[in-house]
Amino acid sequence: MDDLLVERVLLAVEQIPPGTVVAYGDIAALVGTGPRQVGRIMSQWGSDVPWWRVTNRDGELPADLLPRAVQQWKREGVALGTGGRGCNITRHRADLEELAAAWATACDRLG
DNA sequence: TGCTTGACTTACG
DNA sequence: CCGTAAGCCAAGC
Numbered sequence: 450m451d452d453l454l455v456e457r458v459l460l461a462v463e464q465i466p467p468g469t470v471v472a473y474g475d476i477a478a479l480v481g482t483g484p485r486q487v488g489r490i491m492s493q494w495g496s497d498v499p500w501w502r503v504t505n506r507d508g509e510l511p512a513d514l515l516p517r518a519v520q521q522w523k524r525e526g527v528a529l530g531t532g533g534r535g536c537n538i539t540r541h542r543a544d545l546e547e548l549a550a551a552w553a554t555a556c557d558r559l560g
Numbered sequence: 561t562g563c564t565t566g567a568c569t570t571a572c573g
Numbered sequence: 574c575c576g577t578a579a580g581c582c583a584a585g586c
Contacts, residue, residue, distance in 0.1 A: 451583075473568055483581040484568035490583095492567050503567085511567050 454482060458490045460559065464551040465502040468525045469543035470536055472506045479549055508538030 457480040465471055473491075477484040491500055501518035504510050508530050510518050515534065522529060528537040 454583085477568080477581090483583080485566055486568090486582055486584095488567040489565095490567095495567080500567085505568065506570090509567095514567070 454480065454486065455490050455494055456559075457556070458482075458487055459494060459498050460555050461548070461552045462491075462495070462498045462500065462503055464548055464555055465499060465543050467499075467502075468527055468541065470502050470504055470508060470527060470538050470541050471543050471545070471548065472538065473503060474506060475545055475548075476503060479545070479552060502543075504535055504538060506538070507535060508541075509535030 458476060461476050461479050472484075473487045474484045476487045480487075487503070491503060495503075499521075501510070501514075501521040504518075509532075512534075518536075519529065521527075522536045527541045529535070530537050
């Protein structure tokens with residue numbers, strides 16, 4: 450596995466502000482990889498980061514993760530999606546430029 | 561080396 | 574709204 454890629458993805462996810470969400474593709478574009486890699490990394494190493502703030506482009510997550518994600522969204526004030534399969538990413542999408550800036554800073558701070 | 565898979569995305573019927 | 578196809582890139586066999 451590529452440890453550096455994993456580090457960068459997890460670091461990016463940690464920068465997502467509470468009450469906001471981003472899509473896999475957003476993280477992918479930020480760290481410079483493909484969307485599927487982000488999903489793969491989240492499924493394997495995502496358990497200790499705010500993974501519920503990373504959804505697909507429609508604000509949805511797989512059914513088995515949905516119950517736990519919904520609890521977090523409600524706690525953080527994120528509105529649920531109309532279909533009940535995810536959250537309203539249109540309304541709660543994080544500012545990608547701010548996220549990129551925070552991520553760059555975090556990378557520097559980490560060394 | 562080559563083929564399949566996946567917490568994805570965009571486009572087209 | 575659902576199925577298909579193509580693109581994506583790292584992992585696993």
